[in-house]
Amino acid sequence: MAEARWIRRLCMLGVALCFTVVVLGAYVRLTAAGLGCPDWPGCYGHLTPAGAQAAGGAAAFPGRPLEPGKAWREMIHRYAATTLGVLIITIAALAIATRRKRFVSVPYALALLATVIVQGLLGMLTVTWQLKPLIVTLHLLFGLTTLGLLWWLALSLRADPWSSRRHGGASHGIAGRAAVTHARALALLGLCVLALQIALGGWTSSNYAAVACPDFPTCQNSWWPHTDYRDAFVLWRGLNINYEGGVLAHPARVAIHLTHRMGALVTTAALALAALLVLRRQPLQFARLAAWAVLAALLLQLTIGISMVVRTFPLWLATAHTAGAALLLLAALALLRSLTAR
Numbered sequence: 001m002a003e004a005r006w007i008r009r010l011c012m013l014g015v016a017l018c019f020t021v022v023v024l025g026a027y028v029r030l031t032a033a034g035l036g037c038p039d040w041p042g043c044y045g046h047l048t049p050a051g052a053q054a055a056g057g058a059a060a061f062p063g064r065p066l067e068p069g070k071a072w073r074e075m076i077h078r079y080a081a082t083t084l085g086v087l088i089i090t091i092a093a094l095a096i097a098t099r100r101k102r103f104v105s106v107p108y109a110l111a112l113l114a115t116v117i118v119q120g121l122l123g124m125l126t127v128t129w130q131l132k133p134l135i136v137t138l139h140l141l142f143g144l145t146t147l148g149l150l151w152w153l154a155l156s157l158r159a160d161p162w163s164s165r166r167h168g169g170a171s172h173g174i175a176g177r178a179a180v181t182h183a184r185a186l187a188l189l190g191l192c193v194l195a196l197q198i199a200l201g202g203w204t205s206s207n208y209a210a211v212a213c214p215d216f217p218t219c220q221n222s223w224w225p226h227t228d229y230r231d232a233f234v235l236w237r238g239l240n241i242n243y244e245g246g247v248l249a250h251p252a253r254v255a256i257h258l259t260h261r262m263g264a265l266v267t268t269a270a271l272a273l274a275a276l277l278v279l280r281r282q283p284l285q286f287a288r289l290a291a292w293a294v295l296a297a298l299l300l301q302l303t304i305g306i307s308m309v310v311r312t313f314p315l316w317l318a319t320a321h322t323a324g325a326a327l328l329l330l331a332a333l334a335l336l337r338s339l340t341a342r
Contacts, residue, residue, distance in 0.1 A: 003094065004103045004157065010091050011154035017084050018147040019326055024077045025143060026322035029205060030315055034131050035244055036070030040124045043075050081123060084146075088116045091153075104153065112149045118142055131243040134235050137202035140322075144198060144329055151330050155337045176283035183284055184339040186274035190267075190294075191332045197267040198325055200260045203233070208246035209253035209260075210318065216309040219258055227255035264305065271298055271332060278335070290335040297331040300324050 028034055037043035037052075038061050044052035045060060049071035052058065058066035095109035119142040125135045204210055213219035220226075228251035241247065248256075271294055278284040278291035301324035308317040 003098050003101065007091065007094050007098075007103055008154065008157045010087060010094070011150055011157060014084065014087050014091065014150040015147065015154055015330075017080065017087065018143070018150055019323075021077065021080045021084055022140075022143045022147060022326050023319060023323045024080055025140070026205075027315075027319045028073050028077050029136070030318050031070070031073060032244065033070035033073040034136075035064065035127065036067060036072075036074035037078075038064050038127065040127045041078065043071050049075055078123070081120070085116050085120060088113055088146075088150075103157065108149075108153065112146070112153070115142060115146050115149060119146055129239060130241065131206070132237075132239075132241075133203060133206035133243060136206035136243075137199060140202040140205075141195075141199055144326060147326060148329055148333055151333055152337060155334065179281045179283040180339055183274060183277050183281070183287070184336065186270075186277055187332065187336040187339055190271040190274045191336055193267050193270040194329060194332055197260075197263040198329070200256075200263045201321075201325060204256050204260045206243070207232075207248055207253060207256055209248070209256040210308075211313055212250065212253035212257040213261070214309065214312065216306055219254060219261075225254055225258075226251050227258060228252040229255045232256045232259075264302070268298055268302065271328075274335065278339075284339075287335060287338040290331065290338045293331040294328070294335050297324070297328040301328050 028036070037049070039045065042052075043049050044058050044066060046052040046055060049066070049068055052071070053066060053068060058064075091104070092109040092113040095104035095106050098104070099106050119139065122135055122139040122142055125132070126139050129135055213225075215221060228249065231248060231252040232255035237247070246253070275291040275294040275298075278287045284291075301321070304317060304321050304324045308314070308321055311317060
């Protein structure tokens with residue numbers, strides 16, 4: 001039906017746009033442009049950095065002069081996020097308008113809308129609370145949650161491209177159903193571990209701890225350098241602190257970086273186990289494409305992460321690391337969706 005096609009198209013457009021917003025957010029953070037516009041939602045009291053520059057709006061913030069490049073990066077990110085919000089409002093409105101046809105669950109659409117509203121509030125607090133690591137990390141998590149919800153909805157609204165309907169688990173009787181249940185549990189576990197690892201990645205980035213270990217596979221030329229775990233994971237340090245550039249001492253940053261590396265090993269093991277189980281079990285052939293996608297995304301993300309350290313953290317690789325995390329999330333959700341649809 002026409003309404004269903006429109007909703008599917010909007011969901012896929014939302015996935016592409018949300019992916020772009022997440023990567024843009026990483027680029028803004030990595031280029032130290034998070035406070036390029038120290039107010040919200042405008043920029044020095046204007047809709048655009050050009051308007052602020054022409055009006056001399058930077059006079060309202062004498063401690064932070066207007067830097068056009070940083071201001072434009074920040075505002076382009078905000079414009080894209082605003083467009084995404086409008087698109088999600090449209091999806092929610094269509095879900096309510098077509099609720100009798102049940103194309104989209106209205107509670108699901110409203111949950112998606114609530115998620116993007118919270119994400120907008122976190123974006124505001126990221127600026128007004130001067131890049132507080134907890135808020136920056138939550139901002140990343142809610143951005144990827146929005147991406148995941150849109151992707152799950154898009155997969156639910158179309159014939160599943162990640163599985164073959166000719167080899168469903170039901171055709172293999174009790175053994176097939178048991179295999180699907182087992183694989184689904186492992187895929188869900190892998191997704192939960194991935195979420196924790198993404199949170200660790202956000203904490204690493206927001207505390208400027210990525211460069212704390214400039215070598216690989218060792219850190220500071222040691223397998224276990226001096227660390228300060230007591231200070232590394234303090235979530236709340238009060239307001240009125242400018243976190244741009246980070247406030248932690250070096251040992252605390254090393255502790256964060258090391259934890260992120262160990263988390264990468266656990267995440268790789270959990271997702272690889274789920275994907276390899278699907279590939280090895282005959283009753284799970286229908287989910288093989290999604291399993292291969294998970295393994296490919298894992299390999300890509302590991303390659304980016306290692307290359308980023310070896311090549312001394314170039315901007316494009318650091319930005320690609322966030323994109324890789326988003327792709328891995330999409331692949332993990334596709335695997336879980338293909339197993340849940342049985």
